[in-house]
Amino acid sequence: MCLRLAGHWTLGAVSRPSPTVVQEAFAKGGPLPTTLRFDLVDVTSYDTALITFLLKCHDFCATTKTSFDFDSLPEGPRKLLHLATSVSVVEDVRPHLPPQSFLTQIGVWAESIATETVGIFRFLGDCTLAFGRFFTGQARFRWSDVWLEMQHCGADALPIITLIAFLMGLILAYVGAITLGHYGGLIFIANLVGLAMVREMAAMMTGIVMSGRTGAAFAAELGTMKVSEEISALRTMGLSPIEYLVLPRMIALFLMFPLLALYSDFIGMFGGLVVGMSMGLSYSQYAQQLISAVDLTNFSVGMIKSFVFGLIVAITGCMRGMQCGNSSASVGLATTSAVVSGITCMVVADAVFAVIFNTLKM
Amino acid sequence: MSTTETIPHIEVRNLSMAYGDYIVMRDLSFDIHRGEIFVIMGGSGCGKSTLLRHLTGLLHPAAGQIFYDGVEFTGADDKDRNHMLRKFGVMFQGGALWSSLTLAENVAFPLEEFTDLPKEIIQETVELKLALVGLRGYEEFYPSEISGGMCKRASLARAMALDPDFLFFDEPSAGLDPVSARRLDELILQLRDSLGTTVVVVTHELASIFAIADRAIYLDVATRTMGGLGHPADLRTQSTNENLRLFLNRGMSGSQGPHDPATGSPFASTAVPQQR
Numbered sequence: 282m283c284l285r286l287a288g289h290w291t292l293g294a295v296s297r298p299s300p301t302v303v304q305e306a307f308a309k310g311g312p313l314p315t316t317l318r319f320d321l322v323d324v325t326s327y328d329t330a331l332i333t334f335l336l337k338c339h340d341f342c343a344t345t346k347t348s349f350d351f352d353s354l355p356e357g358p359r360k361l362l363h364l365a366t367s368v369s370v371v372e373d374v375r376p377h378l379p380p381q382s383f384l385t386q387i388g389v390w391a392e393s394i395a396t397e398t399v400g401i402f403r404f405l406g407d408c409t410l411a412f413g414r415f416f417t418g419q420a421r422f423r424w425s426d427v428w429l430e431m432q433h434c435g436a437d438a439l440p441i442i443t444l445i446a447f448l449m450g451l452i453l454a455y456v457g458a459i460t461l462g463h464y465g466g467l468i469f470i471a472n473l474v475g476l477a478m479v480r481e482m483a484a485m486m487t488g489i490v491m492s493g494r495t496g497a498a499f500a501a502e503l504g505t506m507k508v509s510e511e512i513s514a515l516r517t518m519g520l521s522p523i524e525y526l527v528l529p530r531m532i533a534l535f536l537m538f539p540l541l542a543l544y545s546d547f548i549g550m551f552g553g554l555v556v557g558m559s560m561g562l563s564y565s566q567y568a569q570q571l572i573s574a575v576d577l578t579n580f581s582v583g584m585i586k587s588f589v590f591g592l593i594v595a596i597t598g599c600m601r602g603m604q605c606g607n608s609s610a611s612v613g614l615a616t617t618s619a620v621v622s623g624i625t626c627m628v629v630a631d632a633v634f635a636v637i638f639n640t641l642k643m
Numbered sequence: 644m645s646t647t648e649t650i651p652h653i654e655v656r657n658l659s660m661a662y663g664d665y666i667v668m669r670d671l672s673f674d675i676h677r678g679e680i681f682v683i684m685g686g687s688g689c690g691k692s693t694l695l696r697h698l699t700g701l702l703h704p705a706a707g708q709i710f711y712d713g714v715e716f717t718g719a720d721d722k723d724r725n726h727m728l729r730k731f732g733v734m735f736q737g738g739a740l741w742s743s744l745t746l747a748e749n750v751a752f753p754l755e756e757f758t759d760l761p762k763e764i765i766q767e768t769v770e771l772k773l774a775l776v777g778l779r780g781y782e783e784f785y786p787s788e789i790s791g792g793m794c795k796r797a798s799l800a801r802a803m804a805l806d807p808d809f810l811f812f813d814e815p816s817a818g819l820d821p822v823s824a825r826r827l828d829e830l831i832l833q834l835r836d837s838l839g840t841t842v843v844v845v846t847h848e849l850a851s852i853f854a855i856a857d858r859a860i861y862l863d864v865a866t867r868t869m870g871g872l873g874h875p876a877d878l879r880t881q882s883t884n885e886n887l888r889l890f891l892n893r894g895m896s897g898s899q900g901p902h903d904p905a906t907g908s909p910f911a912s913t914a915v916p917q918q919r
Binding site (some may be wrong): 509511513514518 | 696699700701724725726727728729731733735736737738739740741742753756757801811
């Protein structure tokens with residue numbers, strides 16, 4: 282059989298016959314042709330499109346045991362086709378993945394949960410050992426790193442914390458004013474804003490901001506260091522990356538987080554004051570009401586939470602960074618997962634605290 | 644240098660390397676002598692860098708042991724291990740400089756951590772080490788501000804900071820222009836000659852291999868074990884391993900052309916994963 286091609290055989294050409302035309306010609310019945318020859322005299326221009334067509338024809342010839350006449354092709358396409366067909370298709374290169382049954386999928390899922398859990402405990406164990414060495418004065422790290430991280434996650438976060446806390450106080454006050462105003466108890470927005478900020482919102486909002494800001498930064502920094510082998514470089518010097526990189530970050534965030542939460546307590550109260558004064562309350566009324574409503578117990582509830590939240594953000598950020606894979610895509614995953622797991626853990630912890638403090642009547 | 648010692652400087656015994664169930668190389672056994680430049684060579688993906696990561700303690704062997712001066716490295720506890728690691732200098736493929744530190748701080752880091760030298764001495768040492776790799780004047784640059792080749796050289800300066808007994812190089816000349824690559828080869832030779840450092844180099848650059856290697860080990864991806872050990876010039880002509888001869892002759896085996904005669908393809912069958 283001789284195949285005569287003509288015209289433009291380029292990827293941009295408007296209409297090109299598909300290789301199935303040949304297949305159909307073969308399948309029409311009758312005896313199969315013994316050889317497939319080509320006549321490309323009338324082909325005015327060609328590129329990859331022609332070669333892919335020829336390769337399909339070649340593959341098809343191989344399955345039907347028709348001999349493919351390379352010599353009938355002009356030199357250019359012939360050489361390319363030779364190159365493409367000289368190494369036979371390598372079978373079994375990809376790992377063989379049979380279709381998974383539902384039970385297998387559950388098994389795989391359970392297994393991944395198990396390895397994940399082991400990874401978490403290993404990291405926590407490493408951190409505990411590192412803190413053990415820290416408290417016995419044996420940990421090797423640089424205090425300059427701690428100060429620097431404190432600046433990054435503490436002082437540098439003040440503007441965003443100020444904004445969020447102020448608006449939070451504002452929002453709470455407005456929500457309170459809707460109901461309390463009806464009963465003439467506008468003064469009680471001081472109680473609402475004060476208690477909500479101190480007990481709940483300050484720690485929570487600081488946690489969310491810090492998780493998105495600092496937790497993500499920890500994960501991205503450590504993940505990138507892992508990808509660029511900077512962590513390996515520390516290891517080959519006999520230095521522990523947990524002590525050098527994780528310890529300073531954890532110490533810094535653990536110390537800075539409660540301070541930020543305390544700061545946002547007061548900024549939130551100030552936000553409430555602005556709303557209260559705009560509705561006719563005086564400064565002294567508001568302040569007096571606030572002092573009588575918020576006692577030290579309420580403050581300590583918020584402070585205990587903020588220590589724990591700080592730890593959660595630091596641990597999830599550093600852990601996801603250290604567990605990062607070796608590609609740039611995994612840095613993205615590590616960052617996302619640091620924020621998601623950080624916020625999730627905080628909300629869960631908050632719920633546990635709610636139960637505990639309720640039981641303790643705090 | 645004395646090569647008559649009874650205890651080899653580095654001894655690798657029956658080392659098998661694996662990622663999970665996937666075995667990279669098995670049963671590697673070789674010695675490296677003091678003051679030797681030892682090249683680990685092989686095709687892409689054969690496990691050269693993996694072997695280096697085992698030698699530097701970043702990966703744990705699936706089986707076998709590694710000894711430094713007769714002391715077991717692979718089974719040592721953290722304290723002994725860290726002590727041994729102090730004698731190592733490692734230059735990573737991409738440089739692996741700490742990106743938050745300047746070049747000077749990078750080179751000074753090991754000196755500050757492991758010595759009690761006063762600041763001025765450290766600063767002078769840093770200047771010298773950077774000058775040795777041709778980076779004098781770049782002390783205050785951050786790794787992100789210089790080219791990849793300069794990062795590699797700075798990384799070498801950091802690896803040399805403590806005058807280590809063992810220097811490990813992962814693909815030192817990859818990504819360098821021919822002149823810089825040649826300079827680096829000469830630097831490696833000079834380091835060995837002047838300080839007696841034992842150098843282990845992972846590379847597949849033939850020019851480098853023939854220029855610097857005292858001995859070389861070939862990791863054969865087809866058999867997943869050692870394909871040859873000896874001086875590269877001897878291996879090129881005398882090795883019984885076909886893949887090794889092809890490798891050292893840039894794919895040309897004796898009188899045959901550059902193409903695999905069986906298939907007519909320049910991509911000879913060595914590039915194709917073997918059936919296992």
